[in-house]
Amino acid sequence: MSSGRVGPAGAARWLLSIATAVSFLVVLQNFGLDLLPDRRVHLAPGQIRPLPGPPTHAYAFDFDGSEPDRWPSARSRVRFFEDGRAYPVRLHRSDEVALVGGARFSHEPGRIVFSSTDNTDPRTNGRSYDLASPLLYHAWMGGAAMAAFLGCVAAWHLATRRCAGAAARPAAGACRWRWHLAGSTALFALGLYCCTGTLAPYAITTAPVIAHSTGYAYNPDHVHFRALFDLVDGRDRAAWGGAIMARRILFPALAWPLMRALGFELGGTLASLALNVVGFVAAAAVLRRRVGDRGAAAAAWLMALYPGAAYWAGLPYAYAVIFPASLLLMLGLLRLAEPSGPGRLAVVSLLMGLCYLGYDLAVIYVPATLLVLCWRRRFAAAVGSAALQLAPLAAWLYALSHGLRQPLANDNSGIYARVLWGALHSPGAAAWGRQVAQAAGVGCDIFFASNFIFIPALFLLAVALNPLTSRVRFHAAEVAVLASGLALFAVLNLAPAEPGGWEMRGTWISRIYQPVFPALLVFVARWWQGLPADPRGLRWLAASAVVATLGCDALVVFGPILGDPFHVSGDAFYRFYDHTDAHFLYRSNLDSLGRSPLGFAGRAAIPGEKDEWDPRVAQLRVAVRALGNVRSAIAQNQIALKAVQADFRRVGRDLADARLKLYTRQVERRVGGGEITAEQARREAKTAEDFIGPSLRAVPDAPPRRPDAGEPGSAQAPDSIGAVQAAIAADSEVLKATEQEILWTQGELTAALSELARAREELGRSGEPGKVPASR
Secondary structure (H helix, E strand, C coil): CCCCCCCHHHHHHHHHHHHHHHHHHHHHHHHCCCCCCCEEEEECHHHEEECCCCCCCCEEEECCCCCCCECCECCCCCEEEECCEECCEEECCCHHHHHCCCCEEEEECCEEEECCCCCCCCCCCCCCEEEEECCCCCHHHHHHHHHHHHHHHHHHHHHHCCCCCCCCCCCCCHHHHHHHHHHHHHHHHHHHHCCCHHHCHHHHCCCCEECCCCCCEECCCHHHHHHHHHHHCCCCHHHHCCCCCCCCCHHHHHHHHHHHHHCHHHHHHHHHHHHHHHHHHHHHHHHHHHHCHHHHHHHHHHHHCCHHHHHHHCCCCHHHHHHHHHHHHHHHHHHHCCCCCHHHHHHHHHHHHHHCCCCCCHHHHHHHHHHHHHHCCCHHHHHHHHHHHHHHHHHHHHHHHHHCCCCCCCCCCCHHHHHHHHHCCCCCHHHHHHHHHHHHHHHHHHHHHCCCCHHHHHHHHHHHHHHHCCCCCCCHHHHHHHHHHHHHHHHHHHCCCCCCCCCCCCHHHHHHHHHHHHHHHHHHHHHHHCCCCCCCCHHHHHHHHHHHHHHHHHHHHCHHHHCCHHHHHHHHHHHHCCCCCCCCHHHHHHHHHCCCCCCCCCCCCCCCCCCCCCHHHHHHHHHHHHHHHHHHHHHHHHHHHHHHHHHHHHHHHHHHHHHHHHHHHHHHHHHHCCCCCHHHHHHCCCCHHHHCCHHHHCCCCCCCCCCCCCCCCCCCCCCCHHHHHHHHHHHHHHHHHHHHHHHHHHHHHHHHHHHHHHHHHHHHHCCCCCCCCCCC
16 A cells, blocks of 8 residues: 655655746746736935935935846836836936936946936935835846756756657647637737737837828838838939848838838838738748647747737838748748758748848848758758858848949948957956856846747746656757857857947847747747646646736737736837837827727827928927927926025025124114214115125025926927927026026125125124124
8 A cells, every 4th residue: 555655756856846836936037027026115315315426416225136227238127106106217327317307217236326306305305215126036046046947957857868758649630720720810910900000019119200190100210111112112312322221121022012002101011911921821831731730729829929020010111021031931940950952952041041131130040050050960051051041132232232332331230240340359357257247147038028028938838848748859940049049149248349339238129039939939839739648737737838828928919909908018018129218108109199000090190181201300200209308307407496596595585684684783883983973874774685686686586386297398399400409409598597597696695695704703803793693
């Protein structure tokens, strides 16, 4: 009979299971989303101090209880509150907090830098300041949890390596597969459609450009993408001569018929939706042949709710090809890994090369190709395939530079060249050591953020459960893509920063690693395909993980049209591409523009209004938005200066009263000593106003009211670039004039204090110090 006791092996498995689960949850807490309740920290007035250096609006509070921002890695998850109201802007650096103030804060290593909402002293204004910080969120803790999790996975592999292989599962019938394909395709198309119009994430997570005729939102770089259509459409060079992304010509070439017939915005958006749906169906069909019905069905549902497609597809931009092209490149890489003749290798390589005309995918998939084929000891095939893949891009770049006389070097195209040039120069042992020390945490953060958190989490869980379930081995193509992504991360993040271009290191631009997602997806599909029936509940755990991933991704994809429930979509979008400090813009744009997909006019639509996409008009709109923020800050500072003036006015009156009493005593002493007559004393009598300088007399007794947050002032919004510049200059002149008035009043007060001191000394020498009021 069994004693019911658990043997040493069973106890070890239980402990390993607990360690795996706990480390996985801590990894998610550190690199995914907050799973645990935040802790609140109250800032006592005695703990707040002015920011060191010249006087500013900023104050500091020592805090090292959570991971800070170390720009260009924006990793802080701290929220800051004044009287229970959250600050809308967390800046990655404290410069703007110090210069502008207002409802802004930054989380730097070791401290929080903030200002009060009206730039008053937070130590004495009577308000309460708190911050919310996630639990168990530290760089060392996240790194330790990831190391522990990977160690647990390795232990499971060692513990199960002698076990029999997983039992094969019967394939689903063709009819069931058709239902899976039809349902997932419909859901995919619906998700893409719900991210069009005023709901396009790439637009509304920043300060968007608004089309007057429809009210739809577009990214501020709209004019650069439209220039590609103008190039394909054969328009005058003046329309496309300044294109900085001319190398990415694939999407406008494919979408040109619809763009030509329906216009760039509408035709391009419809073409984007169609291209992504076609790519989805093609990838699902090929996966079915390579993986099997069950795995392909799981992959189809995961792709249907993949936020990385919905983020781009609702706009007529070249980025619309990232999702389908990455899938097709991964499938091509799987095909190259199989034995084939030179003809098939050439065809597959050239088709992969066409994808590089849509986006800079070659930096991941060409190295991956070399790794796969060299691993198979097919060295000649590796060189030939890489050359054929790069041939279409090389031909197009040659045509651009020699045929169209278009310069290839610009801020966008020169990013990787600057990075590689910087990699050849050592930053010094100390600087390089700091970069390496931070790289592990930054890399884990990017791994989750680059593909919207939940599919990477499912991939890690599948890797952990794989030794106990399917026991599939990593395919060479999957390893090669992940290794290429890791190599790209190392080059961008460990090379010294090269001035003069975009900063490509850090977590703020995690999106450039998005093309590795097919490797995660294919592994999960193969794992699911081989998942056996398991009496110990692991099958239920696997199914729950897939369902949870689908539910969370649905909150991201349908987040815009649902109003960002639980803030999941907003967090995921800004983790993917943190292109503004003002994260409140996402919900603000949803509220102001409305939730109107393609076919429904947004709230900002103006019937009969013609859209203008001239670059100067786009620059004006961005400048006007920035102007509102600048003028609001100027107005706040002017109010604060006026309040200082009012304080000076009150001090000046007290000084005037004190000087009047001293003067009256002096006159009485002179009359008593016979120096002047009573009639002369009456003629020389003064009032308190006589001792107040002209600058102080012009100051009102009470400061003007503080404007509401975001109120730029009473001036009419400018409508031209020149007007923008004039408005900024005028506002700056007003602020300078107010500051000059402050200097004048301060000078008058200083002079008044000096005269008061001399008068008191004179009375003291005369033997009549009197009971003169002391000045404040």
